[in-house]
Every structure is written in C-alpha cells, then in structure tokens.
Amino acid sequence: MFVAVTSRCFREKTFAEACQRVVDLEFDKIEIWMDHHSDHLDPEFVAAEPEKFYSNFHEITRLTPIAFYLEHDVSPGVLKGLLQAAKLLKITQMTLPASPVGTPFNTEIDRLRAFVSLSSQEGVRISLKTSSGVMTEDPDTAVELCKAVPGLGLTLDPSYYICGRNGSVSYERVFPYVFNTHLRDSKPGELQMPVGLGQIDYGRLIAQLGKENYQSALSVDLLLPDSEEGTEDSRFLEMRKLRMLLISLL
Numbered sequence: 001m002f003v004a005v006t007s008r009c010f011r012e013k014t015f016a017e018a019c020q021r022v023v024d025l026e027f028d029k030i031e032i033w034m035d036h037h038s039d040h041l042d043p044e045f046v047a048a049e050p051e052k053f054y055s056n057f058h059e060i061t062r063l064t065p066i067a068f069y070l071e072h073d074v075s076p077g078v079l080k081g082l083l084q085a086a087k088l089l090k091i092t093q094m095t096l097p098a099s100p101v102g103t104p105f106n107t108e109i110d111r112l113r114a115f116v117s118l119s120s121q122e123g124v125r126i127s128l129k130t131s132s133g134v135m136t137e138d139p140d141t142a143v144e145l146c147k148a149v150p151g152l153g154l155t156l157d158p159s160y161y162i163c164g165r166n167g168s169v170s171y172e173r174v175f176p177y178v179f180n181t182h183l184r185d186s187k188p189g190e191l192q193m194p195v196g197l198g199q200i201d202y203g204r205l206i207a208q209l210g211k212e213n214y215q216s217a218l219s220v221d222l223l224l225p226d227s228e229e230g231t232e233d234s235r236f237l238e239m240r241k242l243r244m245l246l247i248s249l250l
Contacts, residue, residue: 001206003246004066004217006182007040008033009239015041019061025239030063031095031180031219035071043074047081054088066217067093067180069155079115083122093180093216094119095127095155098134098145105144108135112149120151127153127179130171131160139171146177153179157221158200159186175208182221183242192223195241203249218246 005027010018015032018040022030034043046053057065068086073096086094096115099108112126119126128136128145136142137160146152156178161171168188184191185198206218220242222235 001209001214001216001218001250002029003027003243003250004029004031004219005239005243006031006033006069006219006221008069008071009220009222009235011035011038011040014039016060019063021236022063023061025236025243027220027243028064029066029217030061031067031069031217031221032065032091033069033071037072043070043082044078046085047074047078050081050085050088053085057089065089065091067091067095067219069095070097073097073099076114076118079118083119083124086124087122092123093125093127095129095180095182097131098128098136098142100134101137103135105135105141105148108145109148112145112152116149116151125151125153125179127155129155129182130157130174132163132165137164139169139174143173143177153177155180155182157182158205159184159191162186162199163188163191172208175212175214178209178212178214180216180219181205181209182219183246184220184222184238185242195238195245202245206246206249218250220246 005022007018007030010021034041036042036044116126130136130142142154154174154177162168163186185193185195185200187198220239222239
C-alpha cells in the first residue's frame with residue numbers, strides 16, 4: 001500500500017495548479033480527476049489527444065500518476081482515448097461512477113462488461129466508486145456487480161457508507177473487491193470533518209485491506225464545503241494531517 005492524493009482536492013483550480021498544490025504538500029503520487037462539467041480537466045480533452053496530454057503532464061509536474069478518476073460516465077469512444085492515455089502514463093487503475101439507483105441491474109451489467117472488456121485489452125483495471133445515489137451505495141449490490149462482471153472492482157470510499165441515505169451500513173463484504181480507496185474523515189450526518197474527529201478507523205481499514213493482499217493506493221480525497229472552497233490553509237492542514245496519519249500506519 002502507498003499514500004496518494006486525488007487532484008479533486010483542488011477541483012476548483014486548473015489541473016496544473018492542482019498539481020503544484022499537491023507538490024507543495026509533499027505528496028509524490030496523484031490520481032488524475034476529470035469532470036467535463038468543471039474547468040479542472042475534461043476527459044474528452046484527454047481522450048481526443050492522448051499523446052498531447054502525456055507530453056503536457058510531464059511538462060507540468062514530476063508527480064507519479066497512479067490512476068484516472070472520472071466524475072461522470074463517458075462514452076466507449078472517450079474511454080478508448082482515456083485508456084490510450086493511461087497506457088502512455090503507465091496507469092493501470094481507473095475509477096468510474098456507478099449508474100444511478102433505479103437503473104436495471106442487467107443494463108448496468110451490460111455497460112460494465114463492455115467497459116471492462118475494453119480496459120482489459122490495455123491492462124487497466126476498472127473500479128466503481130462507492131457513493132450515495134448510485135448502485136454501489138448498497139454494499140450487497142456493489143458486490144453483486146463485481147461478481148457479475150469478472151475483472152470489475154470497487155473504489156472504496158467509506159464515508160458514503162457511514163453517511164448513507166439510510167444511515168450507516170456495514171461494508172465488510174466489499175473488501176475482497178477493493179481495487180482503490182478514497183479517504184477523508186466522517187461520521188453519520190457529516191460527510192467530511194477534521195481528521196481524527198470522525199468514525200473512520202484507518203488502522204482497522206488498512207488491516208482489513210492487508211488481509212486481502214491489497215497493494216494499491218490510500219488516496220486522500222478531500223471534499224470541502226462550497227463555503228470553504230477558498231480556504232487554502234484549512235485544506236492544506238487537513239491534507240497534511242491525513243497524509244501523515246496514513247504514512248504512520250503503513
């Protein structure tokens with residue numbers, strides 16, 4: 001296991017600015033977050049010219065890219081371009097959003113099988129983010145999706161199981177299927193709070209991942225409220241605290 005950070009922690013900034021903030025915080029590995037609804041980084045831009053993005057990335061930063069992280073679903077054509085970029089950057093992990101709650105199970109299976117088939121050809125693992133309002137908000141459904149689509153995994157974000165729409169739920173059953181993790185501190189009713197004041201037991205989480213021979217990232221993925229978007233000092237402090245805590249537990 002190793003500690004990383006998502007560029008979504010600085011989602012209101014350009015991707016280049018986010019990379020510089022990450023370096024300032026002494027992280028050396030980054031998950032590249034993309035959202036076509038923001039000015040941060042558009043997946044269609046990356047997919048259209050993979051080679052150009054590869055060159056630009058290495059001009060921007062010396063951070064080691066370890067994953068792509070997509071906020072919204074993309075078309076198979078865009079996915080193909082992203083997989084080409086991933087191959088150039090030696091990225092082997094990509095997080096996608098699950099479909100909304102209410103989507104027919106078989107429809108989601110068909111979508112995911114097509115994506116996993118494409119990604120496996122490039123040596124990239126696809127995982128679904130565990131989140132609220134989507135099919136992975138229920139741990140049982142998340143596991144069933146993985147069982148139905150060989151090669152599919154989960155990006156575990158425990159905050160959403162602690163702050164689920166129906167209250168806190170046990171998520172022990174998802175650990176064998178975890179490919180990646182996104183972390184912050186949380187408690188019921190508060191998706192994010194200062195590190196150490198929430199209910200996430202990072203030591204226990206790391207131990208459970210270790211039992212499954214998990215060897216991927218523990219990624220800091222901060223979600224500051226809109227009112228605190230510009231509060232750089234508080235954001236830096238929380239990111240430093242979580243980075244140091246995770247390192248101390250490894």
